[in-house]
Amino acid sequence: SLQLTLSTSSNLSSEPSAANRSRGSRCEPGEYRSARRCCQLCPAGHYVRKPCSSPHTRSECKACYPGNYTGHANSLRSCLLCTTCREDQEEVSNCTSTQDRKCQCKTGEFYCDSEHCLEGCHPCTSCPGATLHTCNATRDTEC
Template structure:
């Protein structure tokens, strides 16, 4: 039975001793550990942090940490206490820069000259202005060239559909004037032995051929599109028959 007691009780005693020692060693937040010798033995005690120092966590340190001091470009947000450090922030009109490339921590806020303020300056962020690199939602810096191209394309299309039919009509009228009354010599040879009747018949055939050619040209003009060629050949020689 004795050895069972040793196995069970001894670990509990050791754990209690460690806990008591730890509790005696650690001091609460806002306190630091001191050690004094009285009557030849060491006496440990926790003392409160002096003014301007603090301890934010339980510790066995023998001193407290000095509170931070705000710079000239900063202002105090929260004063130092035995359990917390002093909190500082940039003064109004400045913002804090925590980047390693910043030579200073507080910078003067940017002013938006002639542009809209998207985000005002605060203690941790500079002013964001609506510039070309930050366009307003719904707008685009490349929209006006597209409008110019569309306008030029539309103007060209309108001019094409107006001018081309006019030019085609002028050319067609000029072609009609040049072909009016034209008689193909190869198709209207009159021999001396034909007589007056054959000459009259040849004259009527020539007149009929000219009228047929004008009718064919007009029909050809109406049926072709605005971009088709305008010049058409004379009617086939087989379209007329000569009586002998």
């Protein structure tokens, strides 16, 4: 019966509500949808502790705890866990609240010549004689 009441009301009162509905259906850049409202994203290094209570306002954001991060403005309900370097890797850059830890194969011991090295690092080849190229994180030894 609520729809019937809206459809029988005058054009003057139904047009603004229709306009508000259509405008509210799509959030602005930098916003996300939560419970039929558009809330502003939390900045990198933070997560959404509590979504906004009125449209187009900032959510309650909380800083990531050490060992966690968010790299971009977001609507996440928790931060992401920082990557842990494997035994055959070394840390290239530390994890911060806005950037994940970066790892590479241990220089001079292991290498990986593919982009993500999900299969792991390979042990460097040792040369019995002269070395043309010394093993590094992304390239094996050339004898």
